Amino acid sequence: MREDPSGRGRHGDIPFGNRHLTDDRDVFEHNAWDNMPWDEEMEREAKEMVERQKTAKVSEEKGRSLLEEPANYWDAFYANHTNKFFMDRNWLLKEFPELDTQQSETSMRALEVGCGVGNTTFPILDLDKDKKLFLYSCDFSPKAVEVLKGSEKFDPSRCTAFVWDITQSPPPDAPPPSTLDLVICVYVLSAIEPKKLHQTLLILRSLLKPGGSLLLKDYGRYDMAQLRFKGDRLIDDNLYCRGDGTLVYFFDSDELDERLREAGFEKEANVVDRRLIVNRAKKVKMQRVWLQAKYRRPL
Numbered sequence: 619m620r621e622d623p624s625g626r627g628r629h630g631d632i633p634f635g636n637r638h639l640t641d642d643r644d645v646f647e648h649n650a651w652d653n654m655p656w657d658e659e660m661e662r663e664a665k666e667m668v669e670r671q672k673t674a675k676v677s678e679e680k681g682r683s684l685l686e687e688p689a690n691y692w693d694a695f696y697a698n699h700t701n702k703f704f705m706d707r708n709w710l711l712k713e714f715p716e717l718d719t720q721q722s723e724t725s726m727r728a729l730e731v732g733c734g735v736g737n738t739t740f741p742i743l744d745l746d747k748d749k750k751l752f753l754y755s756c757d758f759s760p761k762a763v764e765v766l767k768g769s770e771k772f773d774p775s776r777c778t779a780f781v782w783d784i785t786q787s788p789p790p791d792a793p794p795p796s797t798l799d800l801v802i803c804v805y806v807l808s809a810i811e812p813k814k815l816h817q818t819l820l821i822l823r824s825l826l827k828p829g830g831s832l833l834l835k836d837y838g839r840y841d842m843a844q845l846r847f848k849g850d851r852l853i854d855d856n857l858y859c860r861g862d863g864t865l866v867y868f869f870d871s872d873e874l875d876e877r878l879r880e881a882g883f884e885k886e887a888n889v890v891d892r893r894l895i896v897n898r899a900k901k902v903k904m905q906r907v908w909l910q911a912k913y914r915r916p917l
């Protein structure tokens with residue numbers, strides 16, 4: 619299942635939803651509840667479900683072949699769905715006020731990695747009312763980049779889009795080292811095999827100016843999407859393949875923090891966004907867990 623989580627309201631200094639469940643009897647009164655703390659029992663049940671998945675992992679051979687050429691699966695995904703699958707990430711400004719270029723006195727340069735067909739790229743360009751931003755957008759799926767560039771919203775005077783596997787050295791189309799104000803990662807680091815993450819983060823950090831920020835939104839550990847996986851999906855701890863062969867990893871926030879620090883980033887924010895989604899007709903409760911983080915390349 620893929621969908622577009624949207625953050626609304628305030629949660630500490632990070633904007634998320636503000637509909638809080640104070641009385642359990644009201645749970646089916648609304649479709650969603652924000653900032654839902656987990657109790658020990660929920661945590662235990664989630665761990666048990668993940669333990670059970672370990673008894674039905676993918677075969678070693680299948681796991682190896684899925685990890686070999688991950689771009690092929692995403693390319694087939696976009697050949698099949700083009701721009702009809704993901705919704706535009708219209709919550710971006712609420713979670714990342716850094717994207718409000720009106721607050722900046724100078725021009726800005728940003729890179730969106732794993733841009734797909736532009737569901738983050740185009741909202742970012744829409745936010746840039748004064749046209750102060752130049753945006754680089756890249757994806758390792760040639761089909762995704764082709765669809766993005768074919769959109770009537772694509773404006774080559776404000777944005778460039780190119781094919782790049784961010785686990786590999788930057789191609790000539792990439793921005794030069796130390797030139798970016800922002801790197802934006804929306805549901806992309808979870809698509810990378812964990813053993814390639816360190817190298818990827820080093821590369822992204824090298825493109826940021828000192829003081830530049832990496833903005834990240836991704837799946838959190840024990841999100842409903844993780845717990846729902848049945849047999850023949852688990853490749854390695856917290857790393858799964860979907861039915862179409864695309865990869866997804868579910869980060870723990872402390873682990874993400876460690877990985878970012880190891881790559882030389884400094885924390886600005888790292889928040890777990892927990893939301894209870896309710897199917898009122900079926901009386902079913904589903905827990906969503908997302909991570910939102912901002913890390914800086916030190917000055």
Ligand SMILES: C[S@@+](CC[C@H](N)C(=O)[O-])C[C@H]1O[C@@H](n2cnc3c(N)ncnc32)[C@H](O)[C@@H]1O
Pocket residue numbers: 692693704707731732733734735736737738756757758759762782783784785803804805806809810
């Ligand atoms: C869940 S989609 C998110 C797309 C987009 N960020 C958005 O907001 O809709 C993940 C994207 O990451 C891309 N991706 C995964 N691994 C990548 C890699 N190593 N290098 C570049 N792009 C990658 C996929 O092709 C896919 O478009």
